[in-house]
Amino acid sequence: MRNDASSSAAAIWAILRKECRSEWRTRYGISAALLFSITTLTSVSFAVGRLGDRGDILAALLWIVLLFASLAALSHSFVREVEGRTLTLLRLVASPTSIAIGKLLFNLLFLGVLELVTVPLFLVLMGAPPPHWGRFIALLGLGSAALAASSTLVGALIAQTRSRGSLFAAVSLPLLLPVLAAAVAGTRAQWSDGSIAAPVEMLAAYALAVMAMSLLLYDHLWED
Amino acid sequence: MSAGHAPAAAVERASRAATVEVRSLAHRYGSRLALEPQTFRLESGITAVTGANGSGKSTLLRIIAGLLRPSEGEVRVTVDGRDLEPGERRGSIGLATPELSFYEEMTAFENLEFAAEAHGLAAPARAAREALERVGLAQRADDRVGALSSGMRQRVRLAFASLGGPPLLLLDEPGSHLDDEGRATLERWIALVAPRTLVVLATNDEREWRLAERRIQLRGRDLGHPA
Numbered sequence: 001m002r003n004d005a006s007s008s009a010a011a012i013w014a015i016l017r018k019e020c021r022s023e024w025r026t027r028y029g030i031s032a033a034l035l036f037s038i039t040t041l042t043s044v045s046f047a048v049g050r051l052g053d054r055g056d057i058l059a060a061l062l063w064i065v066l067l068f069a070s071l072a073a074l075s076h077s078f079v080r081e082v083e084g085r086t087l088t089l090l091r092l093v094a095s096p097t098s099i100a101i102g103k104l105l106f107n108l109l110f111l112g113v114l115e116l117v118t119v120p121l122f123l124v125l126m127g128a129p130p131p132h133w134g135r136f137i138a139l140l141g142l143g144s145a146a147l148a149a150s151s152t153l154v155g156a157l158i159a160q161t162r163s164r165g166s167l168f169a170a171v172s173l174p175l176l177l178p179v180l181a182a183a184v185a186g187t188r189a190q191w192s193d194g195s196i197a198a199p200v201e202m203l204a205a206y207a208l209a210v211m212a213m214s215l216l217l218y219d220h221l222w223e224d
Numbered sequence: 225m226s227a228g229h230a231p232a233a234a235v236e237r238a239s240r241a242a243t244v245e246v247r248s249l250a251h252r253y254g255s256r257l258a259l260e261p262q263t264f265r266l267e268s269g270i271t272a273v274t275g276a277n278g279s280g281k282s283t284l285l286r287i288i289a290g291l292l293r294p295s296e297g298e299v300r301v302t303v304d305g306r307d308l309e310p311g312e313r314r315g316s317i318g319l320a321t322p323e324l325s326f327y328e329e330m331t332a333f334e335n336l337e338f339a340a341e342a343h344g345l346a347a348p349a350r351a352a353r354e355a356l357e358r359v360g361l362a363q364r365a366d367d368r369v370g371a372l373s374s375g376m377r378q379r380v381r382l383a384f385a386s387l388g389g390p391p392l393l394l395l396d397e398p399g400s401h402l403d404d405e406g407r408a409t410l411e412r413w414i415a416l417v418a419p420r421t422l423v424v425l426a427t428n429d430e431r432e433w434r435l436a437e438r439r440i441q442l443r444g445r446d447l448g449h450p451a
């Protein structure tokens with residue numbers, strides 16, 4: 001056996017690879033996410049045309065599309081383990097913290113792939129290239145980190161409960177609303193040449209706080 | 225089938241000595257008593273845990289494996305004299321239980337390679353191949369688990385339990401779904417590892433509990449007693 005640190009790193013890497021392999025084989029999440037984002041953006045584009053001068057609507061639309069396209073897949077990464085009865089296997093080979101970090105990294109990767117398709121399509125269809133690419137990408141990155149951290153935590157919290165459906169909404173709302181609010185505010189500000197410092201700080205602090213809280217919680221989440 | 229040629233790495237790791245000490249251990253699911261108070265100590269060899277359905281055999285194994293926190297009492301698992309906390313036991317325990325499922329979209333080999341890699345074994349691919357050979361499943365290593373029969377899935381569970389040669393093996397109904405050849409393989413494997421591994425079998429099958437040197441009989445309150 002390796003020492004604890006390298007053993008945890010190996011477990012995290014193994015879980016990340018396993019998640020990618022499973023997603024590649026089943027296309028469980030990415031197909032639905034891309035279908036949602038592409039149809040939504042195309043529909044809005046047909047209905048209202050270009051929105052290049054409406055930074056407020058652009059910001060809200062971008063984050064609503066990203067949130068709803070990704071939420072089901074991100075928060076169900078643990079539920080799939082419970083429904084497929086593979087959580088016992090995971091618990092026998094890795095610590096809860098390693099499992100959660102592996103899932104979080106996969107969720108970040110998932111969001112990255114989704115954004116690679118969705119964001120260029122959004123910018124083209126809406127006719128709204130960001131005035132400052134650096135700021136836009138920073139907001140996208142931090143917003144994605146906060147979204148992935150929050151939805152991973154929601155998924156872990158609801159996975160072993162009986163009434164997952166109702167709990168999902170109840171737990172998601174308070175955890176995801178601050179992310180959405182800060183991301184929309186920041187994205188709107190960058191389109192109107194305003195300051196994005198406060199939303200960026202908020203998103204970074206929130207992502208770090210949720211990740212830290214998750215690391216403290218995960219070891220106790222799956223104790224029967 | 226390779227019961228006769230266990231890998232060197234497995235033999236080396238299994239040479240670590242494990243003990244299990246159970247003191248006044250009981251467990252409840254809600255108000256129902258699932259496991260009546262138990263006290264025993266296991267130091268070596270093969271032990272069979274028998275008892276009627278619902279008497280707590282699987283619950284006992286889950287508690288020893290560190291997957292379930294007991295309602296009362298305590299379990300101490302030591303390896304080479306060192307106490308292992310429940311969260312530390314996964315590196316020293318091989319568990320095969322009917323509730324253990326694998327990723328159906330992945331092959332038997334990929335599942336075991338993933339498990340070996342996450343376990344931190346030095347050569348995961350080799351460990352996975354050897355484990356599949358050990359249970360006679362090398363020919364079907366590249367079949368997706370979803371395409372395997374229930375007997376073959378049971379062999380994958382046994383292969384998983386054997387990964388890396390853990391010093392403590394917890395086998396819950398290990399012969400279920402196995403054909404005659406599979407049972408013979410299982411018996412040869414248990415006989416091979418028993419001299420240097422603490423083996424606990426939860427079973428009501430006489431062919432399995434007769435392999436054991438000692439027997440712990442659990443008595444469930446709700447469903448009567450075993451014959």
